[in-house]
Amino acid sequence: xxxxxxxxxxxxxxxxxxxxxxxxxxxxxxxxxxxxxxxxxxxxxxxxxxxxxxxxxxxxxxxxxxxxxxxxxxxxxxxxxxxxxxxxxxxxxxxxxxxxxxxxxxxxxxxxxxxxxxxxxxxxxxxxxxxxxxxxxxxxxxxxxxxxxxxxxxxxxxxxxxxxxxxxxxxxxxxxxxxxxxxxxxxxxxxxxxxxxxxxxxxxxxxxxxxxxxxxxxxxxxxxxxxxxxxxxxxxxxxxxxxxxxxxx
Amino acid sequence: xxxxxxxxxxxxxxxxxxxxxxxxxxxxxxxxxxxxxxxxxxxxxxxxxxxxxxxxxxxxxxxxxxxxxxxxxxxxxxxxxxxxxxxxxxxxxxxxxxxxxxxxxxxxxxxxxxxxxxxxxxxxxxxxxxxxxxxxxxxxxxxxxxxxxxxxxxxxxxxxxxxxxxxxxxxxxxxxxxxxxxxxxxxxxxxxxxxxxxxxxxxxxxxxxxxxxxxxxxxxxxxxxxxxxxxxxxxxxxxxxxxxxxx
Numbered sequence: 001x002x003x004x005x006x007x008x009x010x011x012x013x014x015x016x017x018x019x020x021x022x023x024x025x026x027x028x029x030x031x032x033x034x035x036x037x038x039x040x041x042x043x044x045x046x047x048x049x050x051x052x053x054x055x056x057x058x059x060x061x062x063x064x065x066x067x068x069x070x071x072x073x074x075x076x077x078x079x080x081x082x083x084x085x086x087x088x089x090x091x092x093x094x095x096x097x098x099x100x101x102x103x104x105x106x107x108x109x110x111x112x113x114x115x116x117x118x119x120x121x122x123x124x125x126x127x128x129x130x131x132x133x134x135x136x137x138x139x140x141x142x143x144x145x146x147x148x149x150x151x152x153x154x155x156x157x158x159x160x161x162x163x164x165x166x167x168x169x170x171x172x173x174x175x176x177x178x179x180x181x182x183x184x185x186x187x188x189x190x191x192x193x194x195x196x197x198x199x200x201x202x203x204x205x206x207x208x209x210x211x212x213x214x215x216x217x218x219x220x221x222x223x224x225x226x227x228x229x230x231x232x233x234x235x236x237x238x239x240x241x242x243x244x245x246x247x248x249x
Numbered sequence: 250x251x252x253x254x255x256x257x258x259x260x261x262x263x264x265x266x267x268x269x270x271x272x273x274x275x276x277x278x279x280x281x282x283x284x285x286x287x288x289x290x291x292x293x294x295x296x297x298x299x300x301x302x303x304x305x306x307x308x309x310x311x312x313x314x315x316x317x318x319x320x321x322x323x324x325x326x327x328x329x330x331x332x333x334x335x336x337x338x339x340x341x342x343x344x345x346x347x348x349x350x351x352x353x354x355x356x357x358x359x360x361x362x363x364x365x366x367x368x369x370x371x372x373x374x375x376x377x378x379x380x381x382x383x384x385x386x387x388x389x390x391x392x393x394x395x396x397x398x399x400x401x402x403x404x405x406x407x408x409x410x411x412x413x414x415x416x417x418x419x420x421x422x423x424x425x426x427x428x429x430x431x432x433x434x435x436x437x438x439x440x441x442x443x444x445x446x447x448x449x450x451x452x453x454x455x456x457x458x459x460x461x462x463x464x465x466x467x468x469x470x471x472x473x474x475x476x477x478x479x480x481x482x483x484x485x486x487x488x489x490x491x492x493x494x495x496x
Contacts, residue, residue, distance in 0.1 A: 152326070152337075246370075247329075
């Protein structure tokens, strides 16, 4: 199959799944369980663009700040535990404890300790949920660095920092970028949950507000906006990922 | 008397069993020294010890000047272009500017590497091109001693021939002293001045053959004779004696 054929069949597949979901939605709306797609579309069109933009930006800010904190922490811990084996147990422990704690528990802990209106809660929840994903990906990538390539650097007179910059970081980059893409998507979804529990804005907050007002159309409209945001971000990050790994193909 | 640029004294190395059992060798300036021996006799281990990548259990290695190493595999960094790979050693040694680039381009050109090859990533070029780049990477440093592990293995006849003739010319021009380990006897003996023959494990240097002044047939006959005496039935040895290069 030629590459463009593969691309077009993928797009056709995506389109068909969207059509199926839309048909199910239309059928459900006839039964009165769900608001109809056109009601939701009308609601979306009536949301003030300023409100839509500012809430989307709050959600993006929360997830990116949480992700960045997790990335910096896991990079530091990953590199340190790679360099000093004694820290490996500590790093593995952090991974398994954080992995075993659900986003709901983190949200409740943050809201009860920082308060309902704290802007830090959603950020820290995203950090706590994405950290184990990133840390295990970074640890695995650092462990699988090809020792033979490190020997090349040494044989050419390179220093330990050259080993890091010319071999360890570039060889870990594909895994780091892939896990970052997954973590950012996860962060966006988690941020909505955290905003629903305690925040002063964001898509999650708007979904919860619509829910509290028994406005099912609003819940669906803001949810659709969230799905579109996650998909757009995934698409953007996937293209960055592909570009950064061109040498592999 | 020629200057000694590399000397190994009573090198011993064991992993689960003894691999090197008291290796002594001397490399003179401007000399190409070939090392042959049966598979798994420790030739690569010896080269790694000489390069300083492996520590010997016992014995001493004395080096004078910079050592460049060409590994058995290409070992190019796949995320860098061939040009970036070839310039790595120069970058580490602090050589910058037009002179360094000009040197790399000159050696690349001698091996037939085009500008488009140099701009490509290793996974996008042929095995022969990668091997040439790996050799240029070591030569670009203009080291006093060059160590090469199986530089002709896995290449087609044409590439082997280009690498052999270019290497032979360049090593003489650079006045580098070189040790080449190879299973491809014909290619090795065509350019070497002297050849050391290693025994099977636990390895020692069995014999030394001075090749200067001999034509290729005589070189092959001498080394082949020693190997046959040492190893016995040639069908049982992986060393290809006098066999033409793979096409």
